[in-house]
Amino acid sequence: MPRKRNAHRSPDMPTLADVARLAGVSEITASRVVRVQGPIADSTRARVLTAIAELGYIPNRAAGSLASAGSTLMSVLLPSLSNIVFPDVLRGIHTALTETAFQPVIGVTDYDPLIEERILVSFLAWQPAAVILAGLHHTPTARRHLEHGRFRVAELMDIDGEPVDIAVGMSHRQAGYETGKHLIQRGYRRFGYARHNVTTDDRASARYEGLCSALQEAGLSLVAEHCYPDASSTKAGRDALAILLAAHPDLDVVVFPNDDMAMGGIFHCMHAGIAVKEKLGIFGFNGLDIGQAMPMPLSTILSKRFLIGKTAAEKLLESRERPAEKTIINTGFDIIEGATA
Amino acid sequence: MPRKRNAHRSPDMPTLADVARLAGVSEITASRVVRVQGPIADSTRARVLTAIAELGYIPNRAAGSLASAGSTLMSVLLPSLSNIVFPDVLRGIHTALTETAFQPVIGVTDYDPLIEERILVSFLAWQPAAVILAGLHHTPTARRHLEHGRFRVAELMDIDGEPVDIAVGMSHRQAGYETGKHLIQRGYRRFGYARHNVTTDDRASARYEGLCSALQEAGLSLVAEHCYPDASSTKAGRDALAILLAAHPDLDVVVFPNDDMAMGGIFHCMHAGIAVKEKLGIFGFNGLDIGQAMPMPLSTILSKRFLIGKTAAEKLLESRERPAEKTIINTGFDIIEGATA
DNA sequence: AAGATTTATGACAGCGCTACCATAAAACGC
DNA sequence: GCGTTTTATGGTAGCGCTGTCATAAATCTT
Structure with missing residues (x-):
């Protein structure tokens, strides 16, 4: 038998x-x-x-993992999949992993550090070769796991802080600051800002702060801001701008936390007959293709999402062991002048 | 020791x-x-x-999987992550899997059945509880694996065919057909079609065929079509429409394979001063938010991507064993009248 | 009260693979 | 030509967990 x-x-x-x-x-x-x-x-x-x-x-990979105490899985924890940014990052990761034995396992945290922690722990049960997450801010428990684990760690998007192992991204604070400088230099003075509800999106907050400090340096400050109660969307941007302008018709530029909302802003202007740029500048963030395909390309900042994902995965594959010194890779950003601010 | x-x-x-x-x-x-x-x-x-x-x-899940000859992983094979459609599907899957022990492992096939086969085999090494893929068309080897495996299988998006286990989606042929009927009823007669390069996107082809047969029934046919050589994008749509109109200025409606390209078409009209709808109807597919947030909402078909992903994952969780009869779930679609056709 | 059932726990083997150590043969060095 | 290194292969012992079967105690029948 x-x-x-x-x-x-x-x-x-x-x-x-x-x-x-x-x-x-x-x-x-x-x-x-x-x-x-x-x-x-x-x-x-x-x-x-x-x-x-x-x-x-x-x-049988389960048997292999058990015997060798390590897997070919790479855990990827993203805040969201609705926001086009993260599929782009994922695409970069996937590109780097093609032709290797590694496979991404993905989890979505909804921008919630506690959910992140929970998913992280459940992923650790697979003894992943590496863990990729967004941002440098995690729960203490999560951070402890990341620090003591036998796997590589990449923290993406943001580089303003101390990574566990590798950080790949850009300075969002600086992006906000450069946005402010750029717009001031182009003559804008009366700034509005349209937020959305995700309070835990540290990156958006950092850009906001950067913008404010640029204004402050120039002796200016935000004339108005409006926080749209729902999640970010084109409609959110459109509605937010309408509300902002109703209360403050004298704004000469409005900065949005992302291109989706900024496009909504432009749609509001088209609808209300407001001359974009001459009468009201509109500025976004991300540099999405669709914004650049518009008759008047959106003025925005190009974040290099695909590159961030790809670079991170490549870097993680370089060595299985965590090196002594931490690595920070700044993928930078480009200001796209566009035609809307 | x-x-x-x-x-x-x-x-x-x-x-x-x-x-x-x-x-x-x-x-x-x-x-x-x-x-x-x-x-x-x-x-x-x-x-x-x-x-x-x-x-x-x-x-240690590797040990658990080995001992029980089964894992809590769910393999998800998507054609692309650039196309917003699939992150939406993935989001639906993820939503259904939250609060369960299952975790999605994702792979991207680039619309290539051979890559799909390769990734499928490498995923099978984890003894997944289920496999989710797009479409009903796979290589013979892939199909053999799917049929003989000890796991559930869901084929998404399309229901025009014979599934291995479960199919969740809509009839793209019918969607194309309804698009034609709808536009004919609204008085359009001189149809143009703007394709993009992905020849293996069976769904887009099915919609195209459906559209053609609706035209044929009405004694009409496509006046012109243009195949844009690159991948689908807003810019592709914009350029494609420009080319189409240059050769056939007398078109009265142009159907696009998706909303991204359709929006590009609208941007071309805005730029060229063409009155959308009155002078030229524009019709898309997908029902993306951004199209609906425009000053003139895009006329299109709403595909229920999130629902497809969510329904499929839920259905897969119902039983570990494959039932005797195959299941086909039609999530349907809605025509969004919009203001562009 | 004696059997039948349900509830709660454990012993043990083995899932399929790889780390570790050992060995044998071939190639090398001078 | 005799060590020494390199190349190619195998034996064995688990990795950490769960399926299977067995058992003991508690509860239910009639």
């Missing part, structure tokens, strides 16, 4: 042992061929490969 | 055995508490839970 357990694999899924037997080698040699590891004679490799093809062998 | 292997877990990560010892129960009992499975006395559960908290125990 060789096989006692019957809850197991379908009609005898072949195992490494089957492959080894058919190829006339030991299990460990077959294993080495599969993993492309260690010295193997060409003839042996060929025999094993043939056996694999013949049996339709699929390795 | 108890611990011979030193490549293993960091300074003694606690195992279930440690938890069991501390709680004064057997390993299997501790395991049952962790998995919330089988009858456990309240007092015992409490002791085990305390031990877990005290040790900071994190279960």
